[in-house]
Each structure stands twice: as structure tokens, then as C-alpha cells.
Amino acid sequence: MKIIFFGPPGSGKGTQAKLLANELNILHLSTGDILREKLSDGDSLSIKLKKVMSSGNLVSDEILNQIIANKLMSEECGNGFILDGYPRTISQSDFLVSFFKSNSLILDVIFNFKIDFKLVEERIMLRSKQEQRSDDNINVIKTRLDNFIEETYPVSKFFSENYSQNFFTIDASQEVSKIQKELINITKKGH
DSSP states (O other): OEEEEEOOTTSSHHHHHHHHHHHHTOEEEEHHHHHHHHHTSOSHHHHHHHHHHHTTOOOOHHHHHHHHHHHHTSGGGTTOEEEESOOOSHHHHHHHHHHHHHTTOOOOEEEEEEOOHHHHHHHHHHHHHHHOOTTOSHHHHHHHHHHIIIIIHHHHHHHHHHSGGGEEEEETTSOHHHHHHHHHHHHHTTO
16 A cells, blocks of 8 residues: 655654554655665765765755655565655655656555644644754744645645545544544545
8 A cells, every 4th residue: 555644744644654554564654764764875875865964955856756766666665655754845746656657556545634833833842842852943843834835735735636536634633543543444445
């Protein structure tokens, strides 16, 4: 089963992706984890990646697309996967769609986590108090939400228009267990 998760930071999609991946016995692919894992490979792509990341710049679509493509073709993704945090831009989604086509892969389900941004801010501030995360101050959150609206929202809109029969909007303000049930029900129906 091949699944994509969309949703703003703090919407709980990472938590849900982990739970669903365990339930379906597939791989949870978060962009951050893939990049961190790639850094230890020691090939030419990981050297490029090190340079970009150590300079604090965002990883280019070209490099990211390549890394994701390699990962999706790996044996550990044989059962399927959940993409979490990718595609984030229109050019990444164009790449992914053509990658799926050229490799005869079928995108089974797209989940779009919808949540009020005020609630996201409250959640993240609470999380930062609990976990003392330095990336969780209110200005950083606002920037991340702005980036989401600007970059990622058009991507989820693209998928909602082009994959409408597989596209499900999830109310991310519900309790974790309620959301989990909903995701499992939808995936088990085999959309």
C-alpha cells in the first residue's frame, strides 16, 4: 500500500503515520529521517547533501527527488510506504507522479490532515514546554505555517483535484485514537 500524508506541522501526521505504518506493516518515510539516514551512506549524493545541510540551506528538489526515488525502489519499501513530508513543492509532486507512472506504481490513498492553525500553535507550544524543543517557539511556528500555506497547500490541492477518489481529508483536531481508527478503516477498504 502506497500512501501520502499531507498536513501542517503540529497536525499530528507524524504520530499517525507511525501508527498506521505499524498497523499495515509498511515503512514510514519521513523526509527528515530519510535525509539523516542518507548522510551516513558515504556516496556522492550523501556528500552533496552534507554540504547543503551543513550550510543551513534547504535541500534542493533535485537532490531530494533522487534520494526519495532511490528509497522508494529499495527492497524495504516492497510492501509499501507512507510518505510524510514529501512532496512539499509542486516540482516534487510532478517528479513523484511521473516516477509512479514510469515504475507502474499505484498511489493508494492520500490523507490530508486539516486543523485550525490556532490549535496547531497551542499544541506546538505545549510540546515545546514538555520536550524543550528549540525549534518550537512561536515565530518559528508561524514561519513554518506560512511556508506550508505557500508551498505545500498547492501540492495537496493538486492531489485533491487529480486523485479525488483516493483523497481523504481528516479532521486532525480529534483524539489520536479516533483519527487512527478512521485511517485504518479507510485503508482497509482498499481504496
